[in-house]
Amino acid sequence: MTSIPRAEGRLRGWHLGFTFPLIAVLLATTVLPLAYALALALGGSDASLVPQAPFGTGNVEAVLDRGDLWPALWLAVVFLVGALAFELGLGVFTALVLDRFVPNRNTLRVVLLWPAVLPPIAVALVFKYILQGDIGMLSYYLGLVGIHQEWLTQPSSAMAVIIGIDVWQYTPFVILLTLAALKSVPEEVLEAAQLDGAGWIRSAWSLVIPIIRPAVIAIALLRFIDAIQVFPTIYVLTRGGPGSSTQLLTYYNFQVFFGQLQFGQGAAIAIFVVLFTLACVTVFTRIQRRAEKAWA
Amino acid sequence: MRRASRPHLASRVAAYLYITLVLAAFTLPTLYALLTSLQPASVSLNPVPQWIFTPTLDNFVSLFEDSSFLGPVLNSVQSSVASAALALAICAPAAYALSRANVSSSGVIGMWLLAARALPAIGLAIPAYAIFTRIGLSDTIVALLLVYLPFNVALATIMLKVFIDGIPRELDEAAAIDGASPLRTMLQVVLPVARPGLASVTIMTFLFAWNNFLFPLVLTGSRSATIPLVLQKFLGSYTLQWNQVMAGVVLLSLPLIVLGAVFGRSMVGGLAAGSVK
Numbered sequence: 001m002t003s004i005p006r007a008e009g010r011l012r013g014w015h016l017g018f019t020f021p022l023i024a025v026l027l028a029t030t031v032l033p034l035a036y037a038l039a040l041a042l043g044g045s046d047a048s049l050v051p052q053a054p055f056g057t058g059n060v061e062a063v064l065d066r067g068d069l070w071p072a073l074w075l076a077v078v079f080l081v082g083a084l085a086f087e088l089g090l091g092v093f094t095a096l097v098l099d100r101f102v103p104n105r106n107t108l109r110v111v112l113l114w115p116a117v118l119p120p121i122a123v124a125l126v127f128k129y130i131l132q133g134d135i136g137m138l139s140y141y142l143g144l145v146g147i148h149q150e151w152l153t154q155p156s157s158a159m160a161v162i163i164g165i166d167v168w169q170y171t172p173f174v175i176l177l178t179l180a181a182l183k184s185v186p187e188e189v190l191e192a193a194q195l196d197g198a199g200w201i202r203s204a205w206s207l208v209i210p211i212i213r214p215a216v217i218a219i220a221l222l223r224f225i226d227a228i229q230v231f232p233t234i235y236v237l238t239r240g241g242p243g244s245s246t247q248l249l250t251y252y253n254f255q256v257f258f259g260q261l262q263f264g265q266g267a268a269i270a271i272f273v274v275l276f277t278l279a280c281v282t283v284f285t286r287i288q289r290r291a292e293k294a295w296a
Numbered sequence: 297m298r299r300a301s302r303p304h305l306a307s308r309v310a311a312y313l314y315i316t317l318v319l320a321a322f323t324l325p326t327l328y329a330l331l332t333s334l335q336p337a338s339v340s341l342n343p344v345p346q347w348i349f350t351p352t353l354d355n356f357v358s359l360f361e362d363s364s365f366l367g368p369v370l371n372s373v374q375s376s377v378a379s380a381a382l383a384l385a386i387c388a389p390a391a392y393a394l395s396r397a398n399v400s401s402s403g404v405i406g407m408w409l410l411a412a413r414a415l416p417a418i419g420l421a422i423p424a425y426a427i428f429t430r431i432g433l434s435d436t437i438v439a440l441l442l443v444y445l446p447f448n449v450a451l452a453t454i455m456l457k458v459f460i461d462g463i464p465r466e467l468d469e470a471a472a473i474d475g476a477s478p479l480r481t482m483l484q485v486v487l488p489v490a491r492p493g494l495a496s497v498t499i500m501t502f503l504f505a506w507n508n509f510l511f512p513l514v515l516t517g518s519r520s521a522t523i524p525l526v527l528q529k530f531l532g533s534y535t536l537q538w539n540q541v542m543a544g545v546v547l548l549s550l551p552l553i554v555l556g557a558v559f560g561r562s563m564v565g566g567l568a569a570g571s572v573k
Contacts, residue, residue: 014478018393019405021386022449029446030412033423040426049426094318101311108319110560115322116567117552119507121524122545126329128531129538135343137328172322176564200307222567225414232509236528250418257422258514267422274419281414 034274037267044264059264069269071244072252073276075159076228079248082163083170083227084220090167091174092216096204098175099182109176116173124236127165131237155245158238162246165233170226174219181215182208214291221284228277249273326549333542340539355543365526365544372522375440376505382441383448383501384494390449391456392482396468412450417510420446425514435517443511448501455500455566459493460486496562499555503563506551523548 036051041059043051063069098105115123130138131151139151151157185208193203209216231250234240240247240255247255253273257266332340334351359365394402424443428434433442463486471481487494512522527544530536556563 015393015397018389018397018478018482022390022453023405025386025445025449026408026412029442030408030415030420033420033427036427037419037423040423049429094315097311097314101308102315109564110557111319111323113556113560113563114326114553117503117507117556117563118326118549119509119524119552121507121509121527122549125527125531125541125545126325129332129542130325130328137345138325140343140345168322168325173567180564229416229418229510231418232524235509235513236531250416253418253422254510254514258425263426267426270419270422273416277414277416277419278411281410285410 034271037270037274040264040267041271044267046262046264049263059268063265063268063272066265068244068247068252069272072247072249075245075247076249078159079163079166079230080224080227082159083166084223086163086167087171087174087223088216088220091171091219092178092209092212094171095175095178095182096208099179100200105179112172112176114172115169116176118169120169120232121236123165123169124233127161127168127233128237131161152238153242155242158242158246161237162230162233162248165237166227166230170223174223177219177222178212178216181212181219184215185211214288217284217288217291221281221288224280224284225277228280249276329542329545332539333546335539337537337539340537355540356547358540359543359547367519368521368523368526371437371516371520372506372524375437375444375520375522376502378437379441379444379448379505380498380501382445383452384498386445387449387452387456387497388487388494389479389482391453391460392478392486394453395457395460396465396478406454409450409453412446413454415446417447421510421514424511428515434515435519437520439515440505440511440520440522443515444501444505444508448504451504451566452497452501455497456490456493459490463489492562496559496566499559499563500566503552503555506548 039051039055040049042055042057043053044059045052098108102108127138130136132139133150134140134143134148139149142149149157151161189207189211190203193207198207229250230248231254234246234248234251238246240251244252250273253266253269256262256269260266328345331347333355334353335346335349336352336354339346339349394405420443424439425434428439433439467485467489468481471485476485507524508522509524509528512520512525513528516522516525523544527541527548530541530544
């Protein structure tokens with residue numbers, strides 16, 4: 001825009017007006033509530049939603065004394081590692097297979113998109129239905145092949161179900177995004193590899209995957225942001241149980257604040273959840289940037 | 297990994313078998329849910345899964361005969377449409393300015409947007425509940441719109457900025473030489489070109505509100521409950537009828553299935569926004 005300095009001068013600062021509503025909204029809907037949560041964490045009590053002096057770390061100490069925050073965090077990590085490992089492994093592998101064997105994928109794209117856009121509550125209800133007792137569709141057929149399992153009443157299988165539902169809903173989405181990333185792999189690289197006698201598996205493993213690694217890390221970040229908040233499946237299928245075996249971070253936080261009505265402690269946990277998530281996101285973006293540089 | 301050479305027959309058979317298996321696993325649960333929603337109670341109560349039966353729309357009819365269902369349908373539609381419109385009105389100018397003006401603070405705003413996008417919902421739900429209870433905003437649609445805002449504006453601004461970045465600046469410059477103000481340039485020159493981007497932003501923000509469960513659960517009561525809440529309440533009823541629950545599930549999912557079929561391509565981009573620069 002250097003060609004029209006006069007207009008630029010007259011309108012200097014127009015962008016401030018354009019971005020002002022966004023900044024006002026962000027201040028009002030992120031900074032303000034988080035500040036309130038912090039005040040509640042430092043000055044809230046079990047009974048009151050209004051922060052009151054004296055402010056102190058009483059709630060933080062109370063949360064640490066409860067001793068159930070770390071197990072909730074640990075379960076969330078187990079869930080995240082399990083869900084992301086399956087989603088990325090299965091998703092990238094299937095995308096590679098599709099890319100190699102199915103050249104025309106337009107209809108497939110729609111089918112793969114559907115699970116990811118379904119309301120999580122709808123998916124949770126469908127799985128509760130097909131897993132119930134012996135008569136749910138899934139548990140019925142598993143029973144026919146000899147797998148009898150009370151899926152939601154055993155701690156380990158309850159966690160497996162929660163992970164499995166997430167894998168079911170979001171693996172197709174990982175496939176879609178990986179397919180998009182695969183388009184950026186230069187054809188010549190593959191041809192050169194083939195001339196050198198590298199087979200499909202070999203060139204996929206040592207050529208293609210390193211090239212799409214930054215994209216895969218980005219997909220992992222997206223899944224992380226979502227998966228750390230897993231809630232509707234737990235609310236509908238297990239309510240954190242049996243025992244507290246599926247009481248993951250978000251559900252635990254919900255339970256302390258809205259279930260046990262311990263407002264101060266609940267707010268303290270909420271602040272922890274926010275800080276933990278943002279710290280993980282920062283680490284992710286660092287790794288992503290490094291992976292991009294390594295390739296460039 | 298493209299058709300450099302034709303793969304062997306054996307590996308092709310194995311690959312197609314694998315793909316069929318994967319597709320079956322990803323479609324059968326939803327297909328079965330759809331079938332159940334069309335079953336009369338006599339069929340759905342059968343302990344053996346039934347795939348062939350005479351379909352009926354009775355479950356959908358009885359959903360709408362239930363007067364407690366209509367209100368939540370309206371609430372879902374209102375909150376989703378309004379939050380999409382709101383996000384668009386706030387983000388279009390911001391994305392335009394972030395794309396075109398060399399704003400020194402754009403890096404900070406970008407990080408803020410990423411943080412808002414990644415903000416755990418429970419971290420916002422808790423203070424929002426406390427604040428809304430104090431100022432008397434609980435159980436209103438406005439409360440829902442407010443808590444959806446940070447997620448929606450973050451997603452929408454990131455998506456739109458990427459889209460506007462792809463529109464040549466020469467267009468703006470020509471308009472500026474003709475004496476158009478930045479506002480007019482944006483409204484009459486840039487945004488019309490950005491229509492596909494605006495469409496996908498609208499869909500994604502609609503989707504966020506439509507699918508949300510945690511916020512309606514903690515912030516709404518009988519007046520502003522949305523469809524997901526009603527469906528979940530079915531579970532607590534004495535006469536739990538899965539065919540009716542599945543009819544509700546189908547009804548809730550239907551708009552998204554249609555949107556996915558029509559706007560599939562731009563939705564993939566939308567779901568990925570915020571990760572790929």
